[in-house]
Amino acid sequence: MKTLSLFQFTAVTSFWFTALAGSQVALAAASASEAAAAPPYQVQEIQMPKGIAPEIGGLGFTPSGKLVVLTRRSGILTAVPTPDPAQMQWTRFSDQSLHNGNGLFVVSDREMLVSQMPELTRVIDHDGDGIADEYRTEASFNLSGAYHEVTAGPVPDGAGGFYIALNTASHSGFTFEHTRGRFSEVSRRGRNFASVEHRGWVMHWDVKTGLTPWAKGFRSPNGIQCGPDGAIWVTDNQGDFRTTNPLYHVRQGLFYGHPSSLVWDPEYIKNEPKRDPLKQPMAELDAMRTPAAVLFPYGFSRSPAEPLFDLTGGKFGPFAGQMLVADAAAPRIIRVMLEEVDGVRQGACVDFYSNNGLRNGSNRMAFSPDGTELYVGQTMREWAGAMEGLQRIKFNGGRVFEVLGMHLVKDGFEIEFTQPVDVGSGDKPESFSTETYWYEYSSSYGGPETRAQMTKPSAVRWSADRRKVALVYPQMMAQRVMRLTFSGLKSEAQPLAHSIAAYTINKLAK
Known part of the structure; x- marks a missing residue:
């Protein structure tokens, strides 16, 4: 065995200590680089209980911090969020199969308002055992029987009332022989139609006045939100009389472009009870309508759903006060930057989050109570892609360049x-x-x-x-x-x- 001299031993050990130190520096640098490059937002999957059809129609949080999930066919579930989403324990607040529930407002830990296709329902747990005891009809919505007559909202008006958006019917569905509400042969025509009263309208409801019409001219308004300043915002979907997907700033009494709902406006038919808006010249309808605040490029947003304002005060990144819009037909959430110019609301849109684990079908959203997570509920539509379930986008901090x-x-x-x-x-x-x-x-x-x-x-x-x-x-x-x-x-x-x-x-x- 060859023996190393002191000089040789010192040189060899010096080399290895230098190499080791260099490796540690390189590893530290690589770790720092990876940390710097780590994405600020991360999608996490949340598993729903077995036997539940995870088609999400509404999301919210109770004052105590429980997540509330309204499903379109499997009732209402609650869970306490956990850092590891796999550890969330679910309970059934309601096991009633609601009729296509597509809107939720959480009043308290024991009370919720739900919009179903046929009605606005107050769901109450009277005895505090975590299970609903009463389903009280607050308002009834008119129906022709078409699958397309879904709802959005309720969203609070800040004074004890709520706004709800009612979809028109689709020509690819059908109309029952016996409808709920007054029927109009005039408005049964067209690709999307309002053959029963107040379809294609935004409605207002409160305990004192009940359900009243508020604004008209909508086709498929699958999202409604009240902004921090009290302004009402509605998303609508591309289709007939909709060249692309719009975002509207909605004000009382105005017309927003889809004519079928006009037959239910007393002023419109005052002098001609069977006046047909589909026969009215486009130039006249154009002069009547209020334009969209934002027109989404079709590649940006294929089917806009619920809008939601970031009121987290910066806990979800640098976009406090701006609007996020879910997309029911693409793995994408859009960000909207609004302003007022010469008395008119308008603005810009830009991608916020797309792909990278996010599914198609995003329908409803809610921020966690601490503001660091955005819960996203998806629902299946055949034309949008068979995607459904519940996810959350977590803000990890870090550098955001946007x-x-x-x-x-x-x-x-x-x-x-x-x-x-x-x-x-x-x-x-x-x-x-x-x-x-x-x-x-x-x-x-x-x-x-x-x-x-x-x-x-x-x-x-x-x-x-x-x-x-x-x-x-x-x-x-x-x-x-x-x-x-x-x-x-x-x-x-x-x-x-x-x-x-x-x-x-x-x-x-x-």
């Missing part, structure tokens, strides 16, 4: 980012490729982007902190969507997470 705000100014946009943008990144107009187009109001089922043109800003001006950029355009026009594609923007070498934003211009900034 478009934070998009504000219309007189000569273009001021765009704000969540992080400073690197010097030399986004300094040229080519980094902000822009397409302008519009969706024409039409009776056809969906429609193309029209009057499309490519452009780019004529000037790019960054703020000193590189958090904001002013984009100046040669021309700004109302009744246009401007879709921006951000190319090559980086922050500390991190690319922008979502690189396309689309702003709907109804009014120009003055």
